Amino acid sequence: MNNQSPVTETELHAYIDEQLEPARCAAVEAYLADNPAEAERVRAYARQNEQLHALFDATLDEPVPETLRSNPARRTPSPMRYAALLAAAVVGGALGWALRGEEPLATTANLPQQAALAHVVYAPEVLHPVEVSASEETHLVNWLSKRLGAPVRAPQLSDAGYELVGGRLLPGADGPAAQFMYQDARGNRLTLYVRTTADGNRETAFRYAQESKVGVFYWVDGPFGYALSGELERPQLLRVAESVYRALNP
Amino acid sequence: MRDTNLFDEHIPRLRRYARALTSDRNQADDLVQECLARAWEKLSLWRRGSDLRAWLFTILHNLYVNDLRRRKNHPELLTLDDEALDAPRRATQEDGLGLRDLQAALDRLPLEQREVLLLVGLEEMSYEEVAKTLGIPVGTVMSRLSRARERLRTQLNAAGPALRRVK
Numbered sequence: 001m002n003n004q005s006p007v008t009e010t011e012l013h014a015y016i017d018e019q020l021e022p023a024r025c026a027a028v029e030a031y032l033a034d035n036p037a038e039a040e041r042v043r044a045y046a047r048q049n050e051q052l053h054a055l056f057d058a059t060l061d062e063p064v065p066e067t068l069r070s071n072p073a074r075r076t077p078s079p080m081r082y083a084a085l086l087a088a089a090v091v092g093g094a095l096g097w098a099l100r101g102e103e104p105l106a107t108t109a110n111l112p113q114q115a116a117l118a119h120v121v122y123a124p125e126v127l128h129p130v131e132v133s134a135s136e137e138t139h140l141v142n143w144l145s146k147r148l149g150a151p152v153r154a155p156q157l158s159d160a161g162y163e164l165v166g167g168r169l170l171p172g173a174d175g176p177a178a179q180f181m182y183q184d185a186r187g188n189r190l191t192l193y194v195r196t197t198a199d200g201n202r203e204t205a206f207r208y209a210q211e212s213k214v215g216v217f218y219w220v221d222g223p224f225g226y227a228l229s230g231e232l233e234r235p236q237l238l239r240v241a242e243s244v245y246r247a248l249n250p
Numbered sequence: 251m252r253d254t255n256l257f258d259e260h261i262p263r264l265r266r267y268a269r270a271l272t273s274d275r276n277q278a279d280d281l282v283q284e285c286l287a288r289a290w291e292k293l294s295l296w297r298r299g300s301d302l303r304a305w306l307f308t309i310l311h312n313l314y315v316n317d318l319r320r321r322k323n324h325p326e327l328l329t330l331d332d333e334a335l336d337a338p339r340r341a342t343q344e345d346g347l348g349l350r351d352l353q354a355a356l357d358r359l360p361l362e363q364r365e366v367l368l369l370v371g372l373e374e375m376s377y378e379e380v381a382k383t384l385g386i387p388v389g390t391v392m393s394r395l396s397r398a399r400e401r402l403r404t405q406l407n408a409a410g411p412a413l414r415r416v417k
Contacts, residue, residue: 010392013399017370019377044406045399049371051352052270056372059266068261068283131283143280146317147287171291 007031012038016046067131112209112216115193115227118170118179119214123189123229130166130181140167144178148196150223154180155192155247160240162190190230190237192244197225206241208234217241221248256293257286260306263373267307270368271314273357281317285310304383307373311365311384318361348406355405363398366391 007028014020015028032039122129132140137154145152147169154164162182170177170193177195197220204220215237218227226248228241264285268278288309289296296305356364369380370391377395381388 009396013370013392013395014377017374017377041400041403044403048352048367048399048402051349052356052368052372055349055353056266056270059269060262062262062265064258064261064265065279068265068279068286069258139276139280143283146280146320147284149320169287171287176287 012042016042016049111195111225111227112218114172114177115191115218115229116214116216118193119191119229122168122179122181123191131168133166134164137164144169147176148178148194150196152178152194153248155244157182157240157243157247160243161185162240190228190240193227193229194224196223206238210234257289257306260303264306264310267368267373268310270356270372271364273353281310281314284313288313301379304379307369307383308385351406352402355402358405359398359401363394363401366394367398370395
């Protein structure tokens with residue numbers, strides 16, 4: 001390519017976008033000087049670039065919402081987080097052992113372990129217990145529904161004494177999972193873990209798993225597997241699990 | 251844990267691009283959030299030293315395309331998003347007629363042309379970076395860019411001839 005070859009359409013765009021090799025600039029400018037209609041077209045295209053910046057650059061200066069910042073799975077590297085992860089590893093291992101004898105059931109495989117892990121990691125979190133808070137519940141539920149591929153709901157548990165704190169998206173074994181966090185008046189926390197099931201549209205009875213202080217009631221209902229985790233006595237946890245089930249099946 | 255802030259410097263640009271792409275503030279931030287969550291899940295697949303920005307924009311592009319496809323197949327998810335569609339538009343009277351016209355014309359562009367125009371004109375990627383981000387040949391980038399710009403120009407001329415051609 002030299003200064004004599006005809007100017008191409010690609011070169012006109014590259015000229016606008018400042019991606020043209022410098023040796024060709026003179027040729028393009030000469031071409032535009034000789035062709036007013038083409039010069040007008042190139043000016044219009046360049047104006048589009050400027051207007052795009054005028055329309056959208058304000059976004060760059062907006063503060064980034066907390067929900068978008070950093071790794072959702074390990075947001076603040078604090079000593080507490082390390083402790084929580086360590087606890088998670090211990091509980092995970094213990095749960096895996098404790099649940100060895102359970103009958104294999106594809107739809108609930110690992111469900112209580114994953115739920116308990118997520119619980120011990122996030123329930124002690126002070127600064128960032130959830131990604132999206134309950135004040136943005138509609139947004140939270142829409143977002144999680146989209147990621148899980150079916151409408152998810154955050155049950156109201158006020159009758160059982162628990163209020164929704166918010167929720168987060170988690171990586172599960174077979175795809176995204178959702179965690180809703182609840183808290184009672186004394187700050188005790190429960191988490192409801194929701195993930196899609198492999199074969200979908202079936203039901204199981206409540207099952208119970210416990211290791212260390214974390215109890216888990218889990219079941220399958222329609223497209224989702226649910227697991228409610230908390231450091232409660234089994235009868236109390238069952239009572240809340242029943243509230244969850246009723247709230248989801250009014 | 252050094253990776254904690256790995257994506258942070260790219261977030262403002264991802265948000266700007268998502269806003270321009272979806273023309274909806276809530277949907278855009280949802281998209282960026284999904285993008286970042288997916289990026290963390292897939293971080294092991296990112297080759298260190300390769301272009302992180304292009305990788306993130308590729309994830310966002312794939313999510314948006316899949317999202318549009320899923321909404322087509324699941325009208326109930328579309329209903330969930332109706333309220334987001336009613337959210338106030340960015341372009342207001344203060345922006346002037348030209349910008350509002352551009353916004354409207356941009357929304358009417360086919361997605362494949364809108365993406366290329368935004369990655370070049372707004373994100374200021376090189377044509378090669380755009381090709382890599384969208385997984386298409388550079389020649390396709392150029393033809394889409396050319397069509398997008400001409401289409402916008404035609405629509406903007408049609409939008410306000412009385413105001414612009416006063417000679």
